[in-house]
Amino acid sequence: AQSVTQLGSHVSVSEGALVLLRCNYSSSVPPYLFWYVQYPNKGLQLLLKYTSAATLVKGINGFEAEFKKSETSFHLTKPSAHMSDAAEYFCAVSHSGNTPLVFGKGTRLSVIA
Amino acid sequence: GAGVSQSPSNKVTEKGKDVELRCDPISGHTALYWYRQSLGQGLEFLIYFQGNSAPDKSGLPSDRFSAERTGGSVSTLTIQRTQQEDSAVYLCASSLRADQPQHFGDGTRLSIL
Numbered sequence: 001a002q003s004v005t006q007l008g009s010h011v012s013v014s015e016g017a018l019v020l021l022r023c024n025y026s027s028s029v030p031p032y033l034f035w036y037v038q039y040p041n042k043g044l045q046l047l048l049k050y051t052s053a054a055t056l057v058k059g060i061n062g063f064e065a066e067f068k069k070s071e072t073s074f075h076l077t078k079p080s081a082h083m084s085d086a087a088e089y090f091c092a093v094s095h096s097g098n099t100p101l102v103f104g105k106g107t108r109l110s111v112i113a
Numbered sequence: 114g115a116g117v118s119q120s121p122s123n124k125v126t127e128k129g130k131d132v133e134l135r136c137d138p139i140s141g142h143t144a145l146y147w148y149r150q151s152l153g154q155g156l157e158f159l160i161y162f163q164g165n166s167a168p169d170k171s172g173l174p175s176d177r178f179s180a181e182r183t184g185g186s187v188s189t190l191t192i193q194r195t196q197q198e199d200s201a202v203y204l205c206a207s208s209l210r211a212d213q214p215q216h217f218g219d220g221t222r223l224s225i226l
Contacts, residue, residue: 034214043117043204043217090156100146100169101215103156 002027002093006104014112019078021107023091033074034092035065086111117218119205125224128197134190134221138207145188146215147180151201163211200225
């Protein structure tokens with residue numbers, strides 16, 4: 001069975017500071033990994049995906065994530081936080097890309113001016 | 114271009130009533146997914162369609178929940194005899210193929226009084 005653990009239900013950073021949102025996964029097969037962002041009263045928007053190509057994945061809005069098999073991690077980072085980055089972030093896993101997504105509980109990111 | 118469209122955006126109904134939630138996927142997307150998002154449970158998979166067939170219904174929480182998809186396009190999620198625990202945001206997603214990233218609608222916020 002697959003699962004995703006997001007460490008920290010709420011992360012707060014200052015504007016311009018590094019953003020680091022943690023995600024660890026459990027999968028019995030090579031995983032497909034995703035990060036989604038959700039703004040209030042909106043659906044989920046895909047930030048980036050890992051599908052067994054390059055381990056460092058670049059996404060939209062300056063975000064990137066690195067797949068580390070040895071640590072079963074797929075942490076999301078952004079060098080400099082903007083106020084507009086404040087939202088809920090979800091890490092998700094599927095196997096072979098053709099099964100439904102299993103989501104983590106989400107991390108709410110707050111950006112302080 | 115048009116994204117995934119869900120209607121209604123909000124639905125308030127009395128306990129025991131039946132409700133229908135509609136999802137219009139992105140044109141040409143063959144895979145369609147329903148998820149439920151609630152405070153206590155996070156994001157949960159409900160059902161997956163490939164074309165008009167549903168190879169995976171494993172997430173439907175009870176036999177009060179059903180879904181269909183017609184013409185390989187529009188899908189309807191029906192909840193019969195609604196209960197208060199059914200209150201949640203119901204999200205629909207579609208993808209070009211099952212192995213492609215999922216695109217989400219803004220959801221239907223369902224409130225059971």
